[in-house]
Amino acid sequence: MTETTDGTDPTAARRLDGNAAGGALADLFAVDLTAAQCRCAGCGSTAMLGAYHLYADSPALVVRCPSCTQVVLRYASLQGRILLDMRGTELVTISTG
């Protein structure tokens, strides 16, 4: 991830949580994914989607792994279409009990 010369991360202030993507993902999924366990395909770590990092100010919602920063999910809704890219997510586990 790009860093400025003083060592601060210029993207830090834009960072939100996967929790904030819950509404948009509800357009697609019948369950609330924010408490789903997601395994990052990049580093293999697992966390609830709500604990992932969300960047919501780009043309798509971009969700990144909190451990390795790999993109795990991209979501966009435009011109009557929804686009979903989950290449970076290896496994999603949803508790139904």
Next chain:
Amino acid sequence: MARAAVQRRLTWLPATVVDNRAETSRVHRLIFDVPGWQGHVPGQHLDIRLTAEDGYTAQRSYSIASPPEEPHLHLLVEQLPEGEVSPYLTEQTSPGDVLELRGPIGRFFVWSAADDPEARPVQLIAGGSGVAPFVAMLDQHRRTGSATPVRLLYSTRTLDDVLAPATLEPYATLTLTRQTPAGWQGETGRIDAALLARHTFPPDVRPRIFVCGATVFAETVATALVDAGHDSAMIRIERYGITGGL
């Protein structure tokens, strides 16, 4: 949580404005009547959608600032000068107006005092209007007479910026970051390790910790908590910022 509550589709619901009043100089309390609202857990949020006459829509997420025991939904909306949605909500909505909203959303940043057999201490830490979900949690804690020990550490600019003071007062320690009234005996300045040590549950009681505020605030506090010896798995963060444009 019941299976039925997990497996359901979200739909946009018409919400009628019951009241819109200034809570502080920068934050309004909007109260909605939402027929068909399925109930929620404190900490959950909702999306509001505004549609212009030309069909243009704008959408924002807001934490719900009332417990499910309260028949109306309360939001605490901070007016962002450059904002697209918050100036409309705070300045231009009146009782009887109908907006669209959907929710409740989110099962990550939630705590229900009404359903808490664990009863392990809960530590809430808020910056500014990040206190909104904690208003819902603490209002429910009070109404249900919950036995779970809970404390709030609340960083705010001035005493006049404190949201929902009557609800928060029994639980809160304030720290004022910009201006203090004459004779102020309480804490001042940003939350740091020393302030956390004085006013939050120590690591050895393994509190469940919720941190909500602007991104830099939330991450600074979370880092200080881990440095103080708290288990990072016990810390849940909600950063807030602009989630629109989609």
